[in-house]
Amino acid sequence: MAMFMPLAQAVSENLKNGDSAAFEGFTHLIPTAAAHEAIRQGFRDLTLIRMTPDLIYDQMIGMGMVRKMVFSYVGNPGVGLLRRARDAIENGYPRDLEIEEHSHAGMANAYEAGAAGLPFAAFRGYLGAELARVTPTIKSVTCPFTGEVLAAVPALRPDVSFIHAQKADRKGNVLVEGIVGVQKEAVLAAKRAVVTVEEVVDDFDDLHPNLCVLPSWTITAIAVVPGGAHPSYAHGHYVRDNAAYVAWDEIAADRERFAAWMQENVIEATPEDFAGRVKHLRKAA
């Protein structure tokens, strides 16, 4: 059953040095507060998994916490490139970064296989694509019925997955609304799952029966962090802080400016600071 606890405890009890960890969210509901807590606690040698590594992976890579990244699109969404990740891949700064690169279809299938308890996923993919040459975990399998050769990728099974969601009820069931991305699969594929939520409500009795609800017993820990997805958005709560994404492009372009920004906005900040960061973004949601 999910336990409600402060974010610092949820992170310290569920993330370890050397873990494989997924902080998932597909442009929407990015678990920024959880990532910042992991940065404050200073974990090392992580293998980070994510379809769309964005600002939070740029930050963790820039802080030297990451040994390896498994991903399918390493960009600042709607803005451009990720400059800390580039510095690591192109120059080995602040440390060498091993990469395992897939397509979105490959990652999505691999998460689904993890959630389904399968060892690998088969799908029609990577046809003529050079990723199949450079990524050793992209292999092929022949259909025993038709003879068609399909792409095969190993299931993703993170040690821990972190997601952000709109609501939990008092029993610890979690509601994800809007663009749901790959969060359900990331939670069900992981050994442990930590969820930050915007708010806690008494119950989900008045919800549409088919909404995306993760039952309490699929989740390890829940922390209430209003604004915890900033600068991404939480559908129905606040909109994307586009200025922050644009600003990040400049902050991350310079190693020293990046370090100063991290010190001020992450190391010396708290989860409670997130509510203030989304205050001006609530009216438009």
Place this chain on the structure above:
Amino acid sequence: MSGNGNTQAFTPGEMMTIAASRALKGEDVCFVGIGAPSAACNVARLTHAPDITLIYESGTIGTAPDVLPLSIGDGELCDTAVTTVPVPEMFRYWLQGGRVSIGFLGAAQLDRFGNINTTVIGDYAHPKTRLPGGGGAPEIASSAGEIYITMAQSKRGMVDKIDFYTSFGHGEGGDHRQRLGITTAGPTLLITDLAIWKPDPVTKEFTVVSLHPGVTRQQVADTCGWTVRFAEELAETPAPTELELKTLRDLQARTKAAHAAAN
């Protein structure tokens, strides 16, 4: 640039977006790639193809945004969609399942056979510039019925040899797709800021079939990294109509205002 016989001036970028929008039909199910394709797809929806189904890889199906999204996962796309599905379902049932007629892609690097690189400039293991990568594009390129590509011309972008095959077009040309077991048509249309290109039926090399108003062959050749082939009968792309230009400009103005207001 001025439009031949058209009272309104327009930019090469506007001509590109509008020419690209004209290629889409109301019955199309179009998987909209990141960047330039998004404006073209929405202009099509707001002009001659109101019934078009636009799909973004965030899982939004049949979306009709009032303003252009900042990214492929904006809340506006979800709010206006017929339905929003999880990302694994998007790629498995809808794209792989053969439900998408057109994949509309942009490109950082493109070659004459419609192969696209959005992964690295330089060597993969030691890149000069690490680009974002493929995202959804590698499977869009092989699973969508056909592929339209739109990009502004430049010698850096349109190159003799791409550094990495992110998304497979016609490979080395001819029947290369069939030889790999790919059953879809691949790139059938390229719309740049200067011209409309179609693949040669046999060699599959992109050939200029129509020049935008006021554009010369020399301009096309000077901004392309391979030796350009022109069709024997070269057409002139009709200039944007008043309605097309107004629709595009209104969409861009609404987009600018909405995103400024949100911040």
